[in-house]
Amino acid sequence: MNSKETILQILEKAFADAGFKLDQEIHIEHPQDMSHGDWACTSALGYAKKNGLNPREVAKKVVENMGSVVPHSASEKKPGAKVVLINFNKYKYDEHSFIESAEVGIAGPGFINITLNKKYWQQQLLKTQEDTWGTVELHKDEKWLIEHTQPNLFKPFHIGHLVNNAFGNSFVQIAKAGGVDVIELSFPSDIGPGIAKAVWALIEKGWDKEFDIEQIGQAYAYGSGQYKEDPEVKTKIDEINKIIYNQTESHEYDVYLKGTEFCLNYMKRMVATIGTTFDDIIYETESEIKGKELVKEHMGDIFEESEGAIIFRGSEYGLYDSVFINGAGFGTYLTKDIGLMWHKWDRFAPFDKSVYVTDMEQKQHFQLVAKAGGKINTEWEEKSSFIHHGRLTFAGGKVSSRYGNVPLAEDLIAQVETAVFEKMAERDLPEQDKADVARKVAISALRYSFLKTTAGKNMVFDFEKSLSFEGNSGPYIQYTYVRTQSILNKISEVGQSEEITGEVPEVAKMLERFPEAIEKSLHDFSPHHVAQYVYELAQVFNSFYAETKIADMANPDFAYNVNVTKAVGETLQKGLALLGIETAERM
């Protein structure tokens, strides 16, 4: 139980005691301006209309029922605001009697502002030292599958994959913090015409004995080009495609198998460098077979024939008609996704939710998948959730793109890493540490720039800004963490005191909002609330740092300040971890 729930209960009782029928939910929120108090209730405005009263009068009646009116200095600060002192113990909330009192005032058109007292904040600081700090129980005992990073094998990992992985992996961490037992899945594309193109080109170029990722990338680009230009090549590639689908024993199939294994290892290495290890992988080859079986089973009742293909009449559901099995008898990606649903349930059921993390462009595709899948098994539609992120575009600089026009993930990371390295040239750090730190900072700059935006909106990666590492950036937050550690390292011993003589600093109040940020991210399926939170925490800490000499033993609040610093460091580290960003001790 936190302060929010406690205050809500007290307010509900006060509204009832004031003679109002509780027909609207009582609502409280953090005022935008912290000087208005810690919580604000806006419900008096809603109740006023219904009861034909002035909102301020409603607020007054409610406040009078919360405690006894006492004169207080705050009322002098805000003219016209009546201030009361609530004695929380009066309400006999024994389990959280640590909340002793709070100040309440009426302001504006009828807001009820609540300011928690110092004692509350002192006790609150202790919470950050518990093992459960940084977790919430929103989805306790639930089991979710979260699928992200669906790379095409035979194609290098590009920035689209990097973005997808950042969102997917971050959401996995946030779900875990929300109490969820997560199974992190990948669904790589290991079959389809694109792959046949690459296999053809590998053989054509004589790279079928041995190849590296550079050659795979070139083969894919070359095969795609020739497929369009040369009808003979098109015929050959279509044949190779059949060979792969039918698993026909041949040299082409051997090259395919060899390439698949190679590319899969490459993919695993790539995601490992950015912090992801999948619990399981489901392949398109598996899902295509099962999906086709299911589509054929439901011919007539769900699917129908049209122009030699098997289609689903999505247009009957406000979507569009689409091909599930093409004229050649191969399942399209819709069918593969139907098969994927079957495999998910086959392997992991029972579970509570199956989450897909994909690009926005796929949104309508997945509406079709959910609709058609739901016809086969209603649970497939009901338990599936779809998170769609935006696309990454670039501004203020160029990223090399070796093939086509999509830059590779490796190249982008390397480019940012080089910039970090240059920035670190004058730092007094051992060379091998510099490399490690440069990597952490580079990945942080990239991931944070993706995740600070609401999932679903397109993102702009601006080199000039992102490489300056100033302001609202991942490195700024990492730097703030380094500051906290640097201070703590200077201090050999400090008491466990939460006592404070002065005002409770904003930074201490911000700490309490960490669990709220996690809950919001879970609720909106978007990590940006956590990103926003760690940034704001870093900001208020830096202000605190600028005006307070923390490592000053002569300060009567020395122990308190140090404990706040410790809590900030821990919270920044945990918050960044939820975004898949590591901290460094120095940078």
Add this chain to the structure above:
RNA sequence: GCACCCGUGGUGAAAUGGAUAUCACUACGGUCUUCGGAACCGUCAUUCCAGGUUCGAGUCCUGGCGGGUGCACCA
């Protein structure tokens, strides 16, 4: 054409229907004998248009305008 997403200072973003719309970048000015300046403080500048719902709208509804994406054998 139909469907989906988006429209907030010069730029990039934030804001469960609540108070004076917040933050970063840029520009300009300041802090600077420091617990690490990748920092802090200050100044300038914003909700696409028209209606509607509401005590209250950047947020919800309707209609425009603008941008992006998807619409059958690619994934």
